[in-house]
Amino acid sequence: MKEFHLDIPVEPPKELESLFLPIPREYVEDTYRKDEFLVLVGPQHPGSGHMRLIVRVKGDIIQEVIPDPGYVHRCVEKIAENRLYIQNIPLVERPSIMDSANFNLGYVRAIEAAMDIEVPERAKFIRTILAELCRIGTHLYDAAILAVFIGHTTGFMYPFGIRELICESLVRMTGARFTSSFIVPGGVRRDVDEKTLRWVYDATFAIEKRLKSFERIFIKNPTVIARLRDVGVLSKEEAIKFGVVGPFLRASGVEYDTRVVEPYEAYEELTWDIVTADEGDGYARFMVRVNEVSQSLSIIRQCITSMPDGSYISEQIGEVRGNFFDKFADIVLPAGEYTTLTEAARGTLLFTIVSDGESNVPYRMRIVSPGWLYLRGFMEALKGERLADLQAIYGSFGYFPPEADR
Amino acid sequence: MEEFTKFVRGGILGPIKKWGTKWSLWPVHLVTACCGAELAHAFACGYDGERIGALNYGIARQTNLIIVEGAITRKMARVLRITWEQMPDPKFVIVMGACGLNGGIFWNGYNLVKPSEVVPVEFFIPGCPPTPEALLRGIRQLQIKLDKGVAENSVSFSEVKAEKGKKPRILPRGVKKVSLAPCIVIAREKEVEWELGKNLCEKLKVLGRAVITARNRIALKVDPDKLRSSAMKLRDLGFDHVKSVNVVDAPNEGKFIVEYWISSYSVKELMPVLINLHSEISRREPKISSLSDIFPSADYLEREMQDLFGVEFVGNPWKGRFLLAPDAPEAPLRKDFKLQEEVYVGD
CATH class of the missing domain: 3.40.50.12280 (Rossmann fold)
Known part of the structure; x- marks a missing residue:
């Protein structure tokens, strides 16, 4: 279509000055001079957690997106420098509350790597079950939020109905619906008995059955496919260049999964596949996570059927019940820097602990959460799309600001 | 009305x-x-x-x-x-x-x-x-x-009388011990059997001091002015993205340690390798050249560090606050910014 240029002086609206835009004034003026608009999406929006997107549109085609994160920045890194190592376990879970076991695991593994603690087999299997339960829970949560974003309320209700089973499993195993703080250096807090494991095993089949009806209602729904397919495409080269992680990287055709690349816990002993897709669009990103849920269910079943006997905590630590604080309050890591990679539900999670070898608090703790890593890729995926597709792309990335901002 | x-x-x-x-x-x-x-x-x-x-x-x-x-x-x-x-x-x-x-x-x-x-x-x-x-x-x-018309508590608790002279079995020893003169060592060499790592270390020796710190972890220390050329060399070796940018503040040594954790997605055998490319800069003039044009994935991570530590990444186009609010304190993650201390009841 031919464009006609009208030379009318346009001034940016006065309201923009009171909105605390983190961008220079010249950028705003330049936008309006070029017959484009700034659309502010958020911070109060119908998704989960809050962030602002400053979207520059021409017509309704997105030219550039500038993120304005930090609405949920709760200074976890600074607070961690002021607490004992063991007190930080509940703290590191809070950024991504539905994915607590994976965050917990990443932090605890960094301590174990520093202190050379061997974790017994049984504890490894219990940890794997917890991590996979949280992974399923997070994928279902993101599917529900995606449904809210594209205006599908039934699609919101179904995953949350299934999530109740996940929460119930976590309650039975650990005692808490979300933030269990169950994984401690050397193992887990308590043993999990046979009856509970049996319940979780049966629950995986119930989840699978309900997922079938969710598939009919939402996953294979033509309206959902129409909203997500060929939207927000990230090619393989782009995904690598912008450092996208986790299921979103695998949706662009890169076979990278920390559980395979650098195996931890029981993942080496189990059989499962890396789920990948080649399209790199919104639907591929959604489908990779849907298929990962069934892989996770199979991992949980394998863990329960082949659960080894033995202790739930390492001999180097000893019995923790009743003298928990006595065992863990005085942990001092040897001087040095320890980094672990964990595959959290939304992607690679990096924990770095720097210790000075004398204090019983971390000298510096760095968390790089998956949300923060794929934010750049998410912004690039929005370019060139229509404004109406922004919600669909946001949902397809499952972006969770509390996790990204930490 | x-x-x-x-x-x-x-x-x-x-x-x-x-x-x-x-x-x-x-x-x-x-x-x-x-x-x-x-x-x-x-x-x-x-x-x-x-x-x-x-x-x-x-x-x-x-x-x-x-x-x-x-x-x-x-x-x-x-x-x-x-x-x-x-x-x-x-x-x-x-x-x-x-x-x-x-x-x-x-x-x-x-x-x-x-x-x-x-x-x-x-x-x-x-x-x-x-x-x-x-x-x-x-x-x-x-x-x-x-x-x-009046707000009420939904729960009420019965009063518990404190018993005198009774102490818990084990008193929590929650005393923080913070070293007054901490010594920060980022690259502590460790003996591990890792053939690929030894080969990589040999290749990286020309750039700076390269040591294996654990399995799959290599620390490479370079001068600040050689940071960009080292990053380009790493990119040529097949490393293609940055997983983390980290700054460690060492006030009693008067320096910041700036770290880039670099890894690879495109070369299969390099996938598990994490290279910690770090360099030390003066605390008085915290400036370092940005790698955001070599590795675009480092962009937002650098902006974050700019906010939290006040380290300027020369070459990163972003100026001003990114993660923090306009009224938040300056460079809060530096060691001289102190938080309010907890009080332990057990002491």
Whole structure:
């Protein structure tokens, strides 16, 4: 279509000055001079957690997106420098509350790597079950939020109905619906008995059955496919260049999964596949996570059927019940820097602990959460799309600001 | 107008309006932090909050209840106030979670605000996170308040008398020991059997000091002016993205250690390798050249470090605050910025 240029002086609206835009004034003026608009999406929006997107549109085609994160920045890194190592376990879970076991695991593994603690087999299997339960829970949560974003309320209700089973499993195993703080250096807090494991095993089949009806209602729904397919495409080269992680990287055709690349816990002993897709669009990103849920269910079943006997905590630590604080309050890591990679539900999670070898608090703790890593890729995926597709792309990335901002 | 409001509230229509408000409490969609996950459960099919007349709604103009879910940061406090001002009368605020009460687990953070200082709060729901039952109970309590006109506690605890002379079996030894003159060693060499790592170290020796710190971890120390050329060399070797940018503050040595954790997606055998490319800069003039044009994935991570440490990445186009609010303290992660200390009861 031919464009006609009208030379009318346009001034940016006065309201923009009171909105605390983190961008220079010249950028705003330049936008309006070029017959484009700034659309502010958020911070109060119908998704989960809050962030602002400053979207520059021409017509309704997105030219550039500038993120304005930090609405949920709760200074976890600074607070961690002021607490004992063991007190930080509940703290590191809070950024991504539905994915607590994976965050917990990443932090605890960094301590174990520093202190050379061997974790017994049984504890490894219990940890794997917890991590996979949280992974399923997070994928279902993101599917529900995606449904809210594209205006599908039934699609919101179904995953949350299934999530109740996940929460119930976590309650039975650990005692808490979300933030269990169950994984401690050397193992887990308590043993999990046979009856509970049996319940979780049966629950995986119930989840699978309900997922079938969710598939009919939402996953294979033509309206959902129409909203997500060929939207927000990230090619393989782009995904690598912008450092996208986790299921979103695998949706662009890169076979990278920390559980395979650098195996931890029981993942080496189990059989499962890396789920990948080649399209790199919104639907591929959604489908990779849907298929990962069934892989996770199979991992949980394998863990329960082949659960080894033995202790739930390492001999180097000893019995923790009743003298928990006595065992863990005085942990001092040897001087040095320890980094672990964990595959959290939304992607690679990096924990770095720097210790000075004398204090019983971390000298510096760095968390790089998956949300923060794929934010750049998410912004690039929005370019060139229509404004109406922004919600669909946001949902397809499952972006969770509390996790990204930490 | 005032007369009309008075009539609607207190006239013959008053009880009807009260009844209507009671059964149509619409909370605005303001998921401020992690308690939002439990809020979603409360309004999903497991607990179904809609049966007591409350359902989340997207637009503030048509709602009359804010449920503050957990921590309110400095940036979010402004949004909370704006949203509250947009809502029509009558409006109520329920605060969920320990963070909203008094900070909870984040009580001494530099970026937190108490919601009760921003908006008038009707009810607090303690818990971290509170269960959906507790949230629904809070909404129920607000309905009872609308009926009776006074706010009441939903639980009361019987008084427990303190016994004198009785001590717990083991006193918690929660004493923090913080070293006064910490010595920071980033690259501590460790003997591991790792053939690929040894080969890589040989190749990287020309750039700077390269040591294996653990399996799959290599620390490579370079001079600040050689950082860019080293990064380009690493890119040629097949490393293609940055996983983390980190700054370690060492005030008694007068330096910042800037680290880039670099890894590869495209070369299969390099996938597990993490290279810690680090270099030391003076604390007085914290400037280092940016790698965001070589590795675009480092861009946002550098901006974050610029905010938190006040280290300037020369070449990164972004200026000003990215993650922090305009009124947040300068460079809060430096060691000379102190948080309020906890007091241990056991001491």
